[in-house]
Amino acid sequence: MVMYSTRYSVANFSATSLSIPPSFSSKSRRIIRMSATIGTSKPRISLESMAIKPPSHPTYDLKAVIKLALAEDAGDRGDVTCLATVPVDMEVEAHFLAKEDGVVAGIALADMIFNEVDSSLKVEWYQNDGDYIRKGLQFGKVYGRAHNIVVVERVVLNFMQRMSGIATLTKAMADAAHPACILETRKTAPGLRLVDKWAVLIGGGQNHRMGLFDMVMIKDNHISVAGGVTKALKCVDQYLEQRNLQMGVEIETRTLEEVKEVLDYASQTKTLLTRIMLDNMVVPLPDGDVDVSMLKEAVELINGRFETEASGNVTLETVHKIGQSGVTYISSGALTHSVKALDISLKIDTELALQVGRRTKRA
Secondary structure, eight states, X not given: OOOOOOSOOTTTOOGGGGOOOTTSOOSSOOXXXXXXXXXXXXXXXXXXXXXXXXXXXXXXXXXXXXXXXXXXXXXXXXXXXXHHHSOTTOEEEEEEEESSXXXXXXXXXXXXXXXXXXXXXXXXXXXXXTOEEOTTOEEEEEEEEHHHHHHHHHHHHHHXXXXXXXXXXXXXXXXXXXXXXXXXXXXXXXXXXXXXXXXXXXXXXXXXXXXXXXXXXXXXXXXXXXXXXXXXXXXXXXXXXXTTOOOOEEEEEOSHHHHHHHHHHHHHSOOOOXXXXXXXXXXXXXXXXXXXXXXXXHHXXXXXXXXXXXESSXXXXXXXXXXXXXXXXXXXXXXXXXXXXXXXXXXXXXXXXXXXXXXXXOO
16 A cells, blocks of 8 residues: 655644745845725625625534645645745735626635735735626735745635635526525535535525534435335434424425325324425426426415425526425525636736736636
8 A cells, every 4th residue: 555645734734834945035025016906905804704604514614624725735845836936025916806707705715715824915805705796807906925825826716716606606596586595405515515505605595404414304215215205204203302303304205296295294293394395396398498387286285384495407597487486495406516617816917917818808
């Protein structure tokens, strides 16, 4: 077996891991300011002051995720290109540039990442998480040691571009789904569950269950193993009552017969059920439209006794029609599992970046 080791573990990674050898320095401090300041500077963001806070999780360590992202980039040597090319005492000003329209997300997280690498960096934002940005807009800047700015650039952008892509699609889906509320699912990138769900909140959606621990969701496999809808519900009610647990309970139904069976059980038994999922009751048609007649019939059968959630065949093109069916929620795994990143860059020479962007039609 071949063993690999690295000194940049999550536990001990810090800005000192990225330090520049003292032998590589310029004789005098050099300051590069490539573009004028725009907007009004804002104070650095703390978790307490965030307008849209990340969702809660009993074990998720956001700081550890940041450290892991930095450590996997630094490897066992740090940024060899910066070590070779950037003087230790050079300071620069770099600007965040939107290369396409969309909802910006990850500003608060970016601030945390910059602070983790170098707390002396001065970060200013002209937009907030959840704001709509246009192509070509400079929406923030960071000033300080060039080495640390360049080292952290890709990690910051990876998070911001992914989160902004999720927030942009969520905003479009949430607007189209009204009056129903749009939810994501657990189909998130491994290790980024909280980050992905945070982006959904920033985009105007709501969070579904965080994981397996905070809500009972009886899905098809549970129903098959338990021996049917009624038996599965009965098992859950007994389990929660015996352990004095209080949490939401949702059951997946795939046919109108299963919906009726759930309602029959609930009419005869005291149940902790709170929501019924109506799975794949949106039927795609050859012309690209969808038939929601089964979904509407299920909603009418339930008649407000429980929350309802539509799932399956949910797209930006179909979500408006689904939202008009009367369901409480619409869940879409595509919000996080098929995200298209929003194109954002961080440039020291902003004017040159804009020239290139205009030439390539990306800014």
